[in-house]
Structures are given as C-alpha cells and as structure tokens.
Amino acid sequence: MARAGLDAVWISDPANVRAVSGFSSGKDGKVLVTQGAATLYTDARYTVQAAEESPLDAFIARPPATLEHAAPGLAGLRVGFEADHLTVAALEDLRDHWPQVTLVGVQGLVQSLRAVKTPGEIQAVRDAQALADRVFAEVRPLIEAGARELDLASEIELRLRRAGAQSAFDLIVASGPRGAMPHGVASDRVIQDGDLVTVDMGAQLRGYHSDMTRTVAVGTPGAEMARVYRAVLEAEEAAVRAVKPGVRAADLDRLARDILTGHGLGEAFAHSLGHGVGLEVHEAPSLRGTSDDVLQPGMIITIEPGAYLPGVGGVRIEDLVLVTEDGYEVLSVSPKELL
Numbered sequence: 001m002a003r004a005g006l007d008a009v010w011i012s013d014p015a016n017v018r019a020v021s022g023f024s025s026g027k028d029g030k031v032l033v034t035q036g037a038a039t040l041y042t043d044a045r046y047t048v049q050a051a052e053e054s055p056l057d058a059f060i061a062r063p064p065a066t067l068e069h070a071a072p073g074l075a076g077l078r079v080g081f082e083a084d085h086l087t088v089a090a091l092e093d094l095r096d097h098w099p100q101v102t103l104v105g106v107q108g109l110v111q112s113l114r115a116v117k118t119p120g121e122i123q124a125v126r127d128a129q130a131l132a133d134r135v136f137a138e139v140r141p142l143i144e145a146g147a148r149e150l151d152l153a154s155e156i157e158l159r160l161r162r163a164g165a166q167s168a169f170d171l172i173v174a175s176g177p178r179g180a181m182p183h184g185v186a187s188d189r190v191i192q193d194g195d196l197v198t199v200d201m202g203a204q205l206r207g208y209h210s211d212m213t214r215t216v217a218v219g220t221p222g223a224e225m226a227r228v229y230r231a232v233l234e235a236e237e238a239a240v241r242a243v244k245p246g247v248r249a250a251d252l253d254r255l256a257r258d259i260l261t262g263h264g265l266g267e268a269f270a271h272s273l274g275h276g277v278g279l280e281v282h283e284a285p286s287l288r289g290t291s292d293d294v295l296q297p298g299m300i301i302t303i304e305p306g307a308y309l310p311g312v313g314g315v316r317i318e319d320l321v322l323v324t325e326d327g328y329e330v331l332s333v334s335p336k337e338l339l
C-alpha cells in the first residue's frame, strides 16, 4: 500500500478476498485493509463460515450497509480499488457512499503477493496435482477409438468429485483435427483410430488448482503429427530444465519458442509458454514473451508449449512446476512418452 501511495485498499476480487482473509466464499465477501487493520465484509448467510475460516473481524451486512459502515474511517484517505475486477456500477456505488474518499484504481497489488506460495499453499497445489495424476491414470485406458470426448470428460469430472475435489476448469478434450483448438473443450466427437487426443485437466481442491496437459495417441498417428509431438516434447523438456530462481519468464518463453521455430512450428505455437497456478488457474507470474516477471522460489508455474495446425490437429504438453531454491520440481508425474 505504501509503495502504491495508498492509505487503504478495498479488495473485491474473490481470489484476493480469500488470499487475505481465508474466507472461502470470496465472491460474497469484500475486505477493507487499512493501516493496521483489516475487516471482512460478508452477509448473514456466512456468519458461521466467516468466523470459522477467517481470523479477521467480520462485519455482517449487505451493501450499502457495508459501505456506510466503512465510510467514517475512510474520510480524507486515498483508497485503492481493484480496477481489473470492480464493475463500473460497483465503482459508482463506492463514489456515492464514500464522497470524501480519493479512489485510486490499482492492478495486481494482491496478485503479486500471491505469486510466491506459502508451504501450506504449495501442499494444497501438490495434493490437487496428485489427485489429477491419479484420475488421469485411471481414465487413460478409456482414451480409445469409439469413445466420445464428452464421455472422457465426464469420467474425469466424476472421479474428481468422488475424491472431494472438482474440475479446475471446463475440461479440454480435443481429438483429431479439434486438437488445433488450444481451448477445445470436450465435444460429442467420437475419437478415431490414429487420432492424437489432447487432455488438459486440473483439480480444484481446498480452493487451490492444478493444471496439466497430456497428448496421447490412439493407435498409430501419422508421421507428421508424430514429428510435431517430438518437437513439442523437446521444447517442453528444455523449458522445464531451465526453470530456476532469477530466470526471466520471457526468456523461458523464448527458449521454447526458438526450439519450435527450429522445427518450423514457431507460427503454430499460438499462446504463451505458461502461467502461475494457485487460488486461480491463471495467476501471476506470466510466462509470456512480454512479461517482466522473474522466477522466485515458491512460485508454481505451468510449462505448456503447443503446436496447432488448423484442419490437421495439435499437440500440447504441460507440466506443473514448483520453483525451488536451486531449480525446480515437477509436480505432475503422468507419463509423457505416450507415442
């Protein structure tokens, strides 16, 4: 707050609310952080839950009573709001109820604190990934000719649910030519002999996420897609090996991109190399070419190069990687030598 020139911050992004308060229903909560104090605002549906989950003082009410409660202590102060989350209507509400406050839009304030995980958070992501690996191993034999993408997705979701977790995002199961869509969520396509099938899955457990992609062959794939697979695997493994504290995220993206370019696949790598994972599937740091982020111990990132050939198919291989004091630890253990 001091660096941003603020006296207080109004936190409304659900993941940030959870991060600073421990309250797990962040979408129905807000946190006001002032110099030396922090208050959780939520409503009467959560009285018991807030007391159980959060060490913060809670004020139980619905807006606008929440804003009216906060107003007297904020008069004359510079108060940050999360510009990348707050709606225009919610900002108008703040303006109406806090006329004596200077409201300042800030971005990434709490997100940057979340990029380095605590030991407890690392354990939560580790557990989520271990569950995802287990479920992938169970479902792997079902990826065969005649299966529908949607049936594979429901099997994965069911098994995650039974284990007390849930899918971290809409499952991506993209077979054959659909593999050319990086976000090809499961459809009713029936998998054919010779297809490559990209499965991008994650578990959400105790609020924390995992993220992993495997591309597997059904029968014998054509020579071109087998070549693409080897190129993506080479880029992925090289980028993972380069992970260590002090490395610029943009340089990792460049490393993987150069390898794919060397195989004539630079244009086919249609997204960034990866991202941080934690309370959200996509969070800081960013592993894109324009990122200023530098890796630090305790960050959990994905390394996920891909190559997408419209009308033909695609390959993505993704590992979940913990940045350690002297290098890295790969948290995802599902096999990659699947061709």
Ligand SMILES: CSCC[C@H](N)C(=O)N1CCC[C@H]1C(=O)O
Pocket (backbone or CB within 6 Å): 169, 170, 182, 183, 200, 211, 212, 213, 271, 272, 275, 281, 304, 318
């Ligand atoms: C909708 S969550 C997608 C999870 C996935 N592992 C992922 O992060 N990506 C797949 C394509 C690139 C990357 C992304 O930036 O979305």
